[in-house]
Amino acid sequence: MRLIRKPVLCNYYVTYRCNASCHFCDIWEKPSPYIELKDVEKNLKDLKKLGVRVIDFTGGEPLLHQQIDAFLRIAKKLGFITTLTTNALLYPKKAEALKGLVDMLHFSLDFADAAKHDEVRGVGCFDFVMKSIEIAKSLGEKPDILYTAMNENIHELEKIYYNICLPNNLVLIVNPIFDYNAVETGGGLTQENLHYLTKVSRWKNIYLNEAFIKLREEGGNHVDDPVCKAASSSIVISPKNELILPCYHLGKQEFPIQGDLYNLYKSDEVQKLAALEGRLPECEGCAINCYMQPSFAVEINRYFWKALPSTIKYNRLKGTWKNIF
Template identity: 65%
Template sequence: MRLRTKPVLCNYYVTYRCNAKCGFCDIWERPSPYVTEKEVEENMKALKKLGVKVVDFTGGEPLLHRDLDKLLGIAKKYGMITTVTTNAMLYPKYAERLKGKIDMLHFSLDAATAEDHDTSRGVKCFDLVQQSVGKAKALGEKVDILYTVTPENIGDIQQVYEEFCLPNKWLLILNPVFDYNEVGENNFDKEAFSELRRWAKKPWVYLNGGFLKLREDGGNHIDDPICKAASTTLVISPQNELVLPCYHLGTKSFPIQNNLDTLYHSDEVQAVVKQEGKLPECEGCVINCYMQPSFAVEMNKYFWAALPSTIKYNWLKGTWKQLNLS
């Protein structure tokens, strides 16, 4: 049973540029412009009209956009819940300007030691994450630690949890790595699944139970798709294009030209939307970015698997007060 037909989330790529070279991501390899304030203003008007509640300013590395604070201000003006995930390398420089403008601020941290984290990210950034933690604490910001879990680093979760999350009462978001475009991996064994389920029950830990259930079921299946990427999530590129059915597949891009609402409802776009989860490339997909909103809009076994963690996160962050999905 479909609970909501309007899109709820916008993944707004402010640039594809990145100052890291993570082994589980290839976005940093792409040339890219930066979005403009004028584009964001026009698109926020349309997103509000379309029913979008959450805007994720993403990249690449979103803090490479020097006016990110202004973009966040525009989004807040239109009543959006805002989220930013950063490798934290530039956070100390921009922290004061960003204060209070991000509802869900995530610092990426993938290991308990500088050597392992810096190897994962392809640059030296562990010390900057630590500096950013101190800066955020001083400003009273409630940060989430986003931990991309791989079979290799699952043993480091405990130390990161104890050193970064528990002392600050910050959420540890466990994000199982996914594969796409010959990047990443998805080879968790039964023991790893059991370990992740154990972590999901701990205080100040968020792990979407739907992610694990979907992986155990072999991912999205095109004959009965769980993925609702194109109808739940609008993807806007740095070139000011609507990317469909999702960023990672991105089979079609449509120039927005200050007309996002009309474009989204056009026959050409809706024809692509109707193919969400059904394309040959969608078979076996477990990309978390799009499965999370997919689980939230249709009442099925994944909805129920995801519900406890969703309630937990929104209760601890206080975002449930803003997240009216009617």
């Protein structure tokens, strides 16, 4: 049964450019412009009219954009919940400007060992994460650590948890790796590692949407009975000021926004493509977290109930997601 019939999340790509080169991501390989302030301001107003509650300013590396604080300020003024994930290379320089503007601030960290983390990220950013934690706490911010769980680093979770998160009273967000396009991710997590993640998800200060695990155990999205509601629960905007459907990773079609996101999204052409969410051949087996998270929230099914306890837990820890609905 459909619970919410409007988009709740916008993945707003401020640029595809990145100052890292993570092996499990290909976004940084793409040439890209930067979004423009005038487009952001108009699009955010239209997103508000469409019912969106959460704006994820993403990339690439979102802090590469010189006006990222201005975008966040507009979003907060309009009443959006804001979220931003960074590799932390630029956070020490931008921390003061970002203070109070990001409701869910995530620092990416995949290894407790600096050399290993920097090797996976393709750049020396471990020390910047550690410095950024100190700076954020000194400013009264409550950052999270975003850990991408892979078979190659599963043993690092407890080191990050006990050595970094608990001493700093930070939430550890566990983000299971997912396959997409031709990106080499190692074939997804083993069953043993999925069971391990289920166990640790119950620990204090760890957030893992358990529906992610269930989805992987059941083979991901299935086109004959899709759980994916990417195009109807999320709106994706590119750095070129285009609406991307049905999602960023599949990106079947890009529609120039041209100053009228509201009517573009409501148009027959867009809605016909959106109606194919989860049913296209490429959607078979998909388990992309950033689109499954809102999909679990808008329709009551077995994934909704599986996701609910972890969602309540994060709400209790952070006090932000309660404002979505």
